[in-house]
Amino acid sequence: MSENSDTNPWTDRVGPVYTADGAARALGVDVAALPRERMLELVTADGVTVYPIWQFVDGQVDPTVTEIVRILAPVAATAWSIAWWATGRRPLLDDHTVPEWLAGGGRSETVLVDARQTASHWAQ
Structure with missing residues (x-):
């Protein structure tokens, strides 16, 4: 990354995101009806809530x-930790990211096994 770059490694890694309005449109609901408890919801440094598109x-x-x-x-530690985990190369997923694995038809259960193993490690 050049010193003049405005990119952020976190957002570069997580990829494109929706604002709450965009997420609501993607789900066909009002913003108030977003199922936030079922979503990966991230808050940026400037206080904007965003949702990874993947x-x-x-x-x-x-x-x-x-x-x-x-x-x-x-x-x-934060929802960003989950996003970072999901968008990193996962050995259990043949070195794919979670979004790549799922988009490619990979088994959900394999991802969940990896998530459980990670949770166990993070809890220590």
Whole structure:
């Protein structure tokens, strides 16, 4: 990254995001009806709440992402930790990221095994 770059390694890694309005449109609901408890919700340094686009599939929150959040949230430092984990190369997923694995038809259960192992490690 050059010293004149305005990029942020966190947002570069997590990828494109929706604002609450965009997430609501993706799900076909009002912002007030967003199922936040089932979503990976990130708050930027300037206080904007965003949602990684890769968690939305066919007009819904990917149920595997919901389960990842349920497993990792209690032991993660922040939601950004979960996003960083999911967008890193995962050895158990043949060195794919979670979004790549799921988009490529990989088994959800393999991702969840990895999430449970990570939760156990993070809890120590």
